[in-house]
Amino acid sequence: MIAPELLALMQSRRSTRRFADRPVARADLEPLFEAARTAPSATNRQPWRYNAVLDPALRARIIEAVRGKVDALRAELAGSEYLADLTAYGDFFHEPLEAAPALIIPQYRLFPDAIAALLARAGRDPRPYALADRMPSELCGAAAATMNLLLMAHAAGLAACWMAGPMLAREEIAALLALPAPFVPLGAIAIGYPAAETPAPARKPTERIVEWNLPA
Template sequence: MTPPDPDASLNQPQQPAFVPLRYTPVEPEECLARARRVYKQMDRRRSVRHFSDRPVPREVIEYLIRTAATAPSGAHKQPWTFAAVSDPNLKAEIRRAAEAEERKNYERRLTPEWLAALEPLGVDWYKLYLEVAPWLVVVFQQTTELLASGERRKNYYAPESVGIAVGLFLAALHQAGLAALTYTPSPMRFLSDILKRPPNEKPFLIIPVGYPAEDCRVPDLQRKPLEEVAVFLEG
């Protein structure tokens, strides 16, 4: 009889570890009630450009980022970094760099069609909110995974994964009673330089976070109705 090979187990593929799902069953009626409550609250969400300078505790931002980081991601690579900035000097530096690029955009880079699309929003290259909002959460996409050894490994579906995490972050902060804006200066490589991020991280967007100003006003816009955004294929 051939003796067992002591190294045989080393040649076998390692089985992934599984744990029981933490889940409490919910009856359909309660599901519907919860879905309605979430919709009614989220339907009040608006992008805000006029913030109060009222402080927001760091712990609040920490929990919002924790919530965002529960997002699903390609191969569970979690390819995101949330850089939370409250330092007034850094916020001022970000504003100066953003406005320099935005002024070029509005004066010569943006097409007439693009400018016309922005007109109902009442926006321009002046970005005061980058200093007034108590927090700027700058989201970076990790284009590759950077190991301690310096080796890089591919991240899968990184833009999609980061986008989902941002959506959870926005939903969480609205549930917490705060307001925000998604802002994508172009180009925005300056964010990597100012915040000293590693070369495997690419700026994704800036999210100013805080309380809306008491006199905050938002554009009078309408969301598309359900029948324009959904298709149901039922058996």
């Protein structure tokens, strides 16, 4: 049984922000997308898509767009006592992108709420049953696929950091990649081969995250 090995793989995956000076080839990344496409999704709609950015010029333009937004954010807080707080983690907006030889831009798309549409067609108020308002299914599906991708990357000896920070420049990134509507970026993944061991951040203990509702 592979369960212990799978758990060990999950436990040893890290968000890596320092990468070896070693290029990433298309063939290195292809198994990651095979892993992503196995993910579950609501009504099996597979609301995900990826751009694998191996072109250094395009990567540089994406980083430049993110840097521009971070600079604007810094300017926004200039003179404020909160600028120091921003500086404390400001690098995390773009630093891993700059350190990595390749980027992956995960994307998701929304679908019309079929149940709400059904009720509206029947002349009923769809709001009490609006599923999309209660559960962001497409986002969850794309996140599940991206987690598969990250685990596969780790299993293949690659290292990655999935990042929300670059979404400061979400519209700019979508435009640079000419993303087909209705796909929108769901963060950016810095990816390459690891330079050094990344220490494991602490995790909440299981007792704090699970409440067992056992039979009486």
